[in-house]
Amino acid sequence: MAAGGGQKARGTRASRIARAGFTRAGFDCDVLVIGGGIVGLSTAYALTRAAPGTRVVVLEKEPGPARHQTGRNSGVIHSGIYYRPGSLKARYATAGSAETAKFCAEHGIAHRISGKLIVATRRDELPRLHALVQRGRENGIPVRELGPAQISEYEPRVRGLAAIRVSTTGVCDFTAVARRLAEAAGAAGASVRYGAEVTAVDRRAWGVAVRTAAGETVRARALVNCAGLYADRVALLAGDDPGMRIVPFRGKYYELARPELVRGLVYPVPDPAFPFLGVHLTRSVDGSVHVGPNAVPAAAREGYTWSAVRPAELAATLAWPGSWRIAARHWRYGAGELRRSLSKHAFATAVRRLLPAVTDADLRPAAAGVRAQAVLRDGTLVDDFLIRRAPRTVHVLNAPSPAATASLPIGREVAGRALAVLAEDEGNVVRAGAP
Template sequence: MTRAPYDCDVLVAGAGIVGLATAHALRAAAPRLRVVVVEKEAGPARHQSGRNSGVVHSGVAYRPGSLKARLAVAGGAEMLAYCAEHGIAHARPGKVVLATTSEEVPRLRELAQRGRANGVAVEELSPRRLAALEPHVRAVAALRVPSTGVCDFRAVAARLTADLDVRYGAAVTVVDQRPGRGVAIGTEAGHVLRARALVTCAGLYGDRLARLAGVEPGLRIIPFRGEYRTLAPRAARMVRGLVYPVADPALPFLGVHLTRGTDGTVHAGPNAVPAPAREGYRWSAVDPAELVSTLRYPGTRRLAARYWRTGAAEIRRSLSPAAFAAAVRRLLPAVEAADLLPAPAGVRAQAVLPDGTLLDDFRFAEGPHSVHVLNAPSPAATAAFPIGREIAERTLRRLAGG
């Protein structure tokens, strides 16, 4: 199908789980299509895909009718089925969602209604039933979502690469797309690749690659570091599965929750703090130019003005083990600061609009010969396979249009 002067039919920039699932979907839809994935790192899933909680989300919490709701519900079942087919570590323990005060009970009921609207089974728990599932948690009311699972997303990414042409150490620095002439990319190493179409699934760099391709995204990626703690064995024995707070819709992030992974490790988190670099996994990882650019963006200032109290509380939990432990004790009263051990952090690529709005749903944009993933926050890993098909369909339409 490929014809000179093209090196391939489709270039996919980014070997996170969404980029790999997109390449997988393209190959499934058109087996003769030559697809090449380029990745700046030395292996797949080195950022968001490999640094998250490992939760396979049910879709219970997302706005009915949104892409998140539609794709997460379908994607969760498909992700767990893929893991089973390929022998990848996974489980479906379900999660409990807790209202820890009477003021939170209406939000818990609203969550149950939203989940049912999305086609997700939700069980309202009696005190006895909650005690049987998670005897050490504290709540005035609770729900169980049985379809929530966990898996090893890094292993999923590694399995996907087995059937794909992935080229590592290939950071994209130049994109040239012209109507009727396809796309050419230049890499940091000086290589040039030409394709009939380009897909960018660049996560933390999604807005940058769109702009390189001449597509104005109308947003900026603001990095937020998600900080986790591992529960020491004494505390880990008090958590059987997944334990979540009921989300406050007035706040931008969910808050600290408890997750037992496929290896039996229990993590608490994430705490969400602004990161001073797109790959700012530690407070010391500062990119001065990036930081100045972020602070100058109008959306950053408006976001900070709207949520400064929340941001201050998140930073306090980041710097104070006692404050982090207090957040965990809302769910698990017996935990102590000494039970919370260091764990690797992740960085969330959060799209922010110029008015300071946090973009909540998945978002894509298109150029003459390109498709760009502009926002793919959680549950993007869960929904990777249906997201990949969505992007593949858009890409094939670009190819059909010349």
């Protein structure tokens, strides 16, 4: 009797394994990641490290990685000083800044930890500057308070009433970081496919099937949405109401014709009512100095110029109630940003608050960027990372700055949630095979 019971138990276990193996074999991959920006590639990288053998596919519509938000920013490794203690931004940025520098050093990627100044140029900014000092200390970030003379020691051409120096801020080449993440994930078995635009998502109880514009179908046990500027669209394709929409904001940049005017990174005191840091000066790893960005609504999700208009995307933005509520609430701020976007003189005037020596002629046009800003129906600008779970799916719906800095810890977080989906799936298979 005992022998018979053991044989039955072994038979049941074998059937469970067979069921699990058959289920896995019926898919092209275990985890399908949509989006080949730095967050999507970091997620793929984290999956291959946390669970070797997990079959991972990344679909990216562009011919290469990091073609949008990742590759169109000022390249700053943020310290985390701005972010509310305990928030995902604060946690990910403080961990990510050190990890990003280490990753760059290990993989020979250009980077520099130069520190930055946050400068108050008006008396009404002093209380906000002091609040940043406190916030930095709460987040465990070394902060030094400076007077006017001490500002000149770090930045001889910068003028201000007071400043704080954040020594852990730096710069790097985030496109190179994304490329290396893709290479490392690929070397570990992941498949990163470029030129693969997702047009349909069919999610069923058994898994997820995604169709691309080329007609390819990829079947997966779990889906991760890291589509950035199109994150809400992918969520809707999957049948989920994300409760937000991406409203694109274009950021205009200039390059400083006289880069010797700035040694490192110089920022204004940000307005806490907005998730934008204001026009700042950034000495990049190649020695050039970027000035910007400002923030104005774009007429396309990839609207890097004024002439870039996609009527369907613009109509969708205007149809979202939150867009109109932003406009009603912040029209004064928006008018100033619009003026600076249209007028180089107005832009230069804003820069001269920090760097009086700058002339209009010192500003040379540089490539613009577009920020994927998640906006709620009531007009709230989502300020923190927004990661939501749905059946067989993990949606990264808002990954604002400092997403590039924090990409390694974010990737681990998202990968962990995707692996939890797989674990639940395997548990269901075992339960289904139970006598």
